[in-house]
Amino acid sequence: MGMYVAFLAVAGLIVLAFLGVQAAGLHFLFGALIPYIAFFLFVIGFAYRVFLWGTSAVPFRIPTTAGQMQSFPWVKSNKFDNPSNGFGVVIRMALEVLLFRSLFRNTKSEIHDGRLIHGSDKWLWLFGLMFHYSFLIIFIRHFRLFLENVPGFILIIESLDGFFQAGVPFVYLTDLMLVAAATFLFARRVLLPQIRYISMAADYFPLFLILGIAISGILMRYFIRVDITGAKQVIIGLVSFQPAPSAEVGVIFYIHLFLVSTLLAYFPFSKLMHFGGVFLSPTRNLANNSRMVRHVNPWNPDVHVHTYAEYEDEFRDKMKKVGIPVEKE
Amino acid sequence: MYNGGKIILGLIVFIGLMAAPFIFGLGKGNAKPNPSIDTPAIKAMEKKQCVEAKAVMKTEHMKMLNDWRDSVVRDGKRLYVATDGKKYDMSLQNTCMKCHSNKAQFCDKCHIYVGAKPYCWDCHIAPKEGA
Structure with missing residues (x-):
């Protein structure tokens, strides 16, 4: 059900952009206003979300322990999977953010010959990594259209991405990998009954949206080509605050732009915030030093305690009178 | 916090x-890159018309050059019949560059602007300019 809702939503967005630009000629709306609003929502929404998370209380250390904790010097500890200091945390976070360390530990349980077998399952990790890195490279590559003078490193990334020089313009490896990986992520939600059961519209929508963005981009580059110089001019117009969306650039460009705008505007309200959230996960970014440092909850109420020593001081005479033993005579 | x-x-x-x-x-x-068509060969033309219409050339020239190369190098066929029926010799240096003899002022303008690095001149000899 959720899948169909999400699919119809993305299809509707594409139709909306097509009709809006092609039939109604609303180039300024789709080529300037909506992108500006979407970008504003993205940056402010993202920052606000992270700020809200930042204000949550983190009084205690709650890291997930994925290795031997540091204790006695003769017990070998795992410095990165169960870090006890800041340096270990930095390494752990780097492994998590850059290499998806915790997903690498993904396991799968199956019944073979009547026995329950637990095994490693790296496919999600592999395609997840492929998806995110392809997306990152595609994102960086796009800056050739956002900066008037294209920096050399972007050209290097681009030439590596088109390394095989197949077709004209060169086919980017990341284009293929992004579509392949997103298709995998989608297929797994449809084909695995357990995953399908827990998948909702909010899981399918970003996948369809990103697939839509990728496919519209691929169409624009290889099949329904647009005048790239004109496209860059529209984009430079946006970043220099002199928007001049041109009707000469094909409608596929505006569909692509509208889908990207939707992604940006949707981002802060969605699961995609794991981009910011991964850095603020207390189960990853805290050092496991609970046995070395005493963490006191700062909002503990000031409880008045009556210790045994005080009690005895108060009642010593009476206790002696009835023959109850006391610690201090 | x-x-x-x-x-x-x-x-x-x-x-x-x-x-x-x-x-x-x-x-x-x-600023829009302004590829110049101010060359002697184009000036001498009565009707300033490329192989195909300007809008088509803008978006499809790379594909056309690629098809031309495949046709010439692999099949040895050099004759290109344009949409308007005119016949052209499929040749970057002898057809395209005959009119567009100003690579720096024409090709490079847009290619540099959008960061495109076509590999034409890996094999072809780039025209000497400024002479």
């Missing part, structure tokens, strides 16, 4: 990165 300093620093870096294209774009005009 716990670890407020680090979170705020992270947010500043994020916003800075997001704003970077706008900061670079600020105050710059939206």
Whole structure:
């Protein structure tokens, strides 16, 4: 059900952009206003979300322990999977953010010959990594259209991405990998009954949206080509605050732009915030030093305690009178 | 806020990165690359018309050159019949560059602007200009 809702939503967005630009000629709306609003929502929404998370209380250390904790010097500890200091945390976070360390530990349980077998399952990790890195490279590559003078490193990334020089313009490896990986992520939600059961519209929508963005981009580059110089001019117009969306650039460009705008505007309200959230996960970014440092909850109420020593001081005479033993005579 | 300093620093870096294209774009005009067709061969033409219509050439020239190369190098066929029925010799150096003899003022203008690096001149001899 959720899948169909999400699919119809993305299809509707594409139709909306097509009709809006092609039939109604609303180039300024789709080529300037909506992108500006979407970008504003993205940056402010993202920052606000992270700020809200930042204000949550983190009084205690709650890291997930994925290795031997540091204790006695003769017990070998795992410095990165169960870090006890800041340096270990930095390494752990780097492994998590850059290499998806915790997903690498993904396991799968199956019944073979009547026995329950637990095994490693790296496919999600592999395609997840492929998806995110392809997306990152595609994102960086796009800056050739956002900066008037294209920096050399972007050209290097681009030439590596088109390394095989197949077709004209060169086919980017990341284009293929992004579509392949997103298709995998989608297929797994449809084909695995357990995953399908827990998948909702909010899981399918970003996948369809990103697939839509990728496919519209691929169409624009290889099949329904647009005048790239004109496209860059529209984009430079946006970043220099002199928007001049041109009707000469094909409608596929505006569909692509509208889908990207939707992604940006949707981002802060969605699961995609794991981009910011991964850095603020207390189960990853805290050092496991609970046995070395005493963490006191700062909002503990000031409880008045009556210790045994005080009690005895108060009642010593009476206790002696009835023959109850006391610690201090 | 716990670890407020680090979170705020992270947010500043994020916003800075997001704003970077706008900061670079600020105050710059939206200058359009203006490929020049001011060459003697084009000046001498009565009707200034490329192999195909201008809009088609804008978006399809790379594909056309690629098809031409395949046709010439692999099949040895050099005859190109344009949509308007005119016949052309499929040749970058003898057909395209005959009119567009100003590579730096024509090809490079847009290619540099959008960061495209076509590999034409890996094999072909780039025209000497400024002579």
